[in-house]
Amino acid sequence: MGITIDDMSVFCKRKGFVYPNSEVYGGMSGFFDYGPLGVELKNSIKAEWWKTHVTQRDDIVGIDGSIITNPKVWVASGHVESFTDVMLKCSKCGNSVRADHLVEEKLKIHAEGLSPQKLHELIEKNKIKCEKCKSEFDKPKNFNMMFSTTVGPSSDEKSVSYLRPETAQLMFANFKLVQENARMKLPFGIAQVGKAFRNEISPRDFLFRCREFEQMEIEYFVNPEKGEDCPYVEEFSAYELNVLSEPMQEKKEKPKKMAVNEIIAKKIMLPWHAYWLAFEQKWFEGLGADKEKFRVRQHMKDERSHYATDTWDLEYSFPFGWKELQGISNRGDFDLKQHIKVSGKDLSYYDEGSKKKVIPNVVAEPSLGVERSFLVFMFNAYEDDKKRGNIVLKLHPKLAPVKVAVFPLLSNKDELVKKAREVYDSLKKCYQCAYDTSGSIGRRYARNDEIGTLLGCTIDFDSLKDESVTLRDRDSTKQIRVKIEDLKCVVGKLIKGEKFESLGKLI
Numbered sequence: 216m217g218i219t220i221d222d223m224s225v226f227c228k229r230k231g232f233v234y235p236n237s238e239v240y241g242g243m244s245g246f247f248d249y250g251p252l253g254v255e256l257k258n259s260i261k262a263e264w265w266k267t268h269v270t271q272r273d274d275i276v277g278i279d280g281s282i283i284t285n286p287k288v289w290v291a292s293g294h295v296e297s298f299t300d301v302m303l304k305c306s307k308c309g310n311s312v313r314a315d316h317l318v319e320e321k322l323k324i325h326a327e328g329l330s331p332q333k334l335h336e337l338i339e340k341n342k343i344k345c346e347k348c349k350s351e352f353d354k355p356k357n358f359n360m361m362f363s364t365t366v367g368p369s370s371d372e373k374s375v376s377y378l379r380p381e382t383a384q385l386m387f388a389n390f391k392l393v394q395e396n397a398r399m400k401l402p403f404g405i406a407q408v409g410k411a412f413r414n415e416i417s418p419r420d421f422l423f424r425c426r427e428f429e430q431m432e433i434e435y436f437v438n439p440e441k442g443e444d445c446p447y448v449e450e451f452s453a454y455e456l457n458v459l460s461e462p463m464q465e466k467k468e469k470p471k472k473m474a475v476n477e478i479i480a481k482k483i484m485l486p487w488h489a490y491w492l493a494f495e496q497k498w499f500e501g502l503g504a505d506k507e508k509f510r511v512r513q514h515m516k517d518e519r520s521h522y523a524t525d526t527w528d529l530e531y532s533f534p535f536g537w538k539e540l541q542g543i544s545n546r547g548d549f550d551l552k553q554h555i556k557v558s559g560k561d562l563s564y565y566d567e568g569s570k571k572k573v574i575p576n577v578v579a580e581p582s583l584g585v586e587r588s589f590l591v592f593m594f595n596a597y598e599d600d601k602k603r604g605n606i607v608l609k610l611h612p613k614l615a616p617v618k619v620a621v622f623p624l625l626s627n628k629d630e631l632v633k634k635a636r637e638v639y640d641s642l643k644k645c646y647q648c649a650y651d652t653s654g655s656i657g658r659r660y661a662r663n664d665e666i667g668t669l670l671g672c673t674i675d676f677d678s679l680k681d682e683s684v685t686l687r688d689r690d691s692t693k694q695i696r697v698k699i700e701d702l703k704c705v706v707g708k709l710i711k712g713e714k715f716e717s718l719g720k721l722i
């Protein structure tokens with residue numbers, strides 16, 4: 216039995232990963248602050264995502280749009296009118312909850328996307344009451360989740376704008392500029408990483424549902440006349456996904472493992488959709504996540520957002536159940552058409568082949584939360600090692616917030632301390648390092664295991680003679696002897712994926 220989400224939040228606070236926001240003032244629900252280790256892990260997740268989704272691809276370029284934008288963007292996108300969840304407010308104590316979540320919890324049915332009317336019927340029929348005071352709820356109503364603010368000195372209606380609830384929209388509004396500046400040809404994507412804000416009715420499950428979070432998103436545009444051709448899908452043809460389609464859910468079937476080529480042949484999803492789901496799952500797998508804990512679930516008709524023609528979620532088996540980690544929607548030409556309509560500007564694409572202007576389709580919009588990814592990597596890494604008597608946080612080498620902790624064997628021997636500082640000062644120019652002198656070496660190993668430090672590097676009396684150090688591997692506790700001049704190279708090789716044992720003679 217693994218740890219719960221509450222245990223994880225306690226662990227994250229204790230070790231300096233994540234704190235409740237402004238805790239000295241009693242905190243604020245749905246907001247969190249990242250501590251010294253958390254910020255390193257979060258930055259590494261974003262850097263790895265950017266590397267594989269932008270830097271290493273020819274067909275995707277990035278932007279960094281502003282958080283507050285002309286409010287017409289949100290009128291065009293439909294968020295002002297329909298970015299809502301259904302809220303239930305207790306008639307007596309005022310407790311507010313998200314109606315679909317409460318119904319799902321109580322009746323064990325899928326309720327996301329149901330109308331306030333339908334949810335009201337279910338609540339009445341099943342006599343669902345406020346969990347806090349057992350009173351009845353008022354009639355459910357739609358609640359818009361966008362945070363609003365006023366821009367400039369006057370605070371009248373005209374100065375109202377919103378904190379973006381997703382990063383997506385500026386990738387549409389800037390589509391033409393980006394396409395022309397970067398000379399992109401369809402199919403191509405625009406990527407963005409940044410903050411998003413949602414006034415969630417009831418934030419919960421630690422980082423899983425917060426009010427301020429970050430997204431890593433791509434809008435992937437294709438020529439509408441060549442919508443189904445995905446030139447990259449071959450690479451994944453044998454790759455397996457654990458599939459739960461809409462018909463399978465209606466028939467209450469279990470998810471089924473299928474190779475990408477079978478999924479496409481059976482027309483369960485379009486090739487682009489299968490490609491992006493496989494690409495995204497593989498990204499997690501490449502950073503050490505357990506493939507068995509993922510599945511891909513199709514949205515039911517009621518559940519789909521207003522813009523989507525088809526949506527599949529990449530879900531992860533969290534300790535509190537299967538939950539959405541990433542949504543991948545087919546948005547068609549909804550957004551570009553809306554921005555053309557509302558702005559009056561031409562955002563079409565000139566196809567040189569057919570000499571025609573087209574409105575590109577977004578066949579897939581991989582949209583991933585940084586916080587939910589953070590949780591996946593933390594749950595995956597957390598291991599209570601009874602034999603060692605401490606937690607070992609087996610984060611992937613690329614994600615480990617500290618790569619090397621440098622220890623002088625004895626902290627009261629000047630010559631050892633001097634040498635250890637030299638090693639540390641040199642290594643920290645290349646990698647995140649720590650310098651630790653307190654307690655026994657065993658205690659220092661344990662302390663570093665708990666925060667996921669990849670390597671312990673001990674400077675002993677022999678180091679003064681042979682210019683070598685002992686490197687200790689976090690996961691296996693094996694040790695090798697390495698020349699100080701080779702250290703940077705050895706650490707680099709380990710981060711790139713070489714086996715610890717192959718990097719030096721075991722001692």
Ligand code: ATP
Binds near residue numbers: 413426428539586
């Ligand atoms: P949910 O159904 O869980 O509310 P959603 O379908 O509204 O999520 P999307 O609009 O598809 O979410 O957003 C894309 C991604 O952004 C999600 O898959 C998730 O990883 C992340 N995300 C969305 N809302 C939150 C939130 N409140 N807290 C943390 N991450 C979030």
